[in-house]
Amino acid sequence: MTDVAAGLTTTKAPFIEQARCDGRLYIEQPYALYSEENHEAWRRLYARIAPRWRRYAHPRFLEGIDQLAFDPDRIPRLEDVNRFLEPLSGFSARAVSGYVPAYAFFESLRNRAFPTTITIRESTRLDYLPEPDIFHDVAGHVPMHTDRVFADVLVRFGEVARNAAEMTAEITDADVRIHRVESIIKAMARFFWFTVEFGLMHTADGLRVYGSGLLSSFGELEHCIESPDVQRYPFQLEWVVNQYFEIDHYQPLLFIVDSFDHLYGQVDLLDEWVRAGRLDNVSPGEPNVNEADLRSFLDALT
Numbered sequence: 530m531t532d533v534a535a536g537l538t539t540t541k542a543p544f545i546e547q548a549r550c551d552g553r554l555y556i557e558q559p560y561a562l563y564s565e566e567n568h569e570a571w572r573r574l575y576a577r578i579a580p581r582w583r584r585y586a587h588p589r590f591l592e593g594i595d596q597l598a599f600d601p602d603r604i605p606r607l608e609d610v611n612r613f614l615e616p617l618s619g620f621s622a623r624a625v626s627g628y629v630p631a632y633a634f635f636e637s638l639r640n641r642a643f644p645t646t647i648t649i650r651e652s653t654r655l656d657y658l659p660e661p662d663i664f665h666d667v668a669g670h671v672p673m674h675t676d677r678v679f680a681d682v683l684v685r686f687g688e689v690a691r692n693a694a695e696m697t698a699e700i701t702d703a704d705v706r707i708h709r710v711e712s713i714i715k716a717m718a719r720f721f722w723f724t725v726e727f728g729l730m731h732t733a734d735g736l737r738v739y740g741s742g743l744l745s746s747f748g749e750l751e752h753c754i755e756s757p758d759v760q761r762y763p764f765q766l767e768w769v770v771n772q773y774f775e776i777d778h779y780q781p782l783l784f785i786v787d788s789f790d791h792l793y794g795q796v797d798l799l800d801e802w803v804r805a806g807r808l809d810n811v812s813p814g815e816p817n818v819n820e821a822d823l824r825s826f827l828d829a830l831t
């Protein structure tokens with residue numbers, strides 16, 4: 530029996546534990562399980578950050594928020610979100626029970642499905658949490674998926690991953706293959722981090738935020754634009770793929786793109802670099818490539 534009163538709170542949801550125990554990664558969103566405290570966490574997060582979105586978020590994000598018609602007081606149902614989202618870009622939000630290994634994640638993007646956490650943080654701990662939750666995934670990411678070019682960027686990422694898996698599958702020396710796959714995963718994770726999660730963009734009104742890690746963080750959303758402590762540089766692929774990052778504090782270094790078309794062009798270039806072997810030995814350091822990520826690429830074509 531699932532305990533309805535237990536809710537769907539991050540790290541404390543029996544429903545999620547059971548799904549993981551059963552080996553079910555893709556799940557339904559059991560909407561009735563959300564507790565009033567869960568909805569209260571959404572309400573507080575939304576009310577607190579909305580004024581900052583209007584000030585710092587990219588205009589396409591704000592349009593996306595309108596197009597998806599979120600209820601500021603209740604956690605969204607993914608089926609409602611998808612009803613608005615799919616006609617716009619073909620993307621949908623797909624509920625998952627936990628971490629999606631790197632290749633499966635990129636492959637899901639290639640198929641225009643965004644793996645989405647359905648739990649929510651505790652209402653008394655609104656600020657930092659290391660795990661993604663539905664506020665990060667749905668309020669932070671999904672509004673960007675209403676933009677066709679941005680959606681195509683995500684699909685292109687999926688294609689880069691597939692090309693990388695195909696190229697490295699031909700390497701006969703196991704150690705060389707593992708080293709190259711690890712390096713390419715690291716480079717892709719860094720690119721993703723400094724764009725989809727923490728990207729800034731020039732707009733007619735000045736610097737605006739399109740990265741979801743920033744868009745779902747009340748504190749960092751203002752800090753990333755206003756603070757003199759943040760270094761902000763034009764996006765440079767050779768720098769980004771070699772730049773390590775840490776996830777547990779505000780980012781000291783961010784990269785700026787000119788447009789979504791510019792961003793798309795950089796993912797194209799990333800693909801060229803995979804093919805040319807330029808990501809085979811990137812600078813070591815964070816992020817760590819875990820065993821599941823590595824395996825997912827090594828076994829991608831089997």
Ligand SMILES: [Fe+2]
Binds near residue numbers: 661
């Ligand atoms: Fe994210």
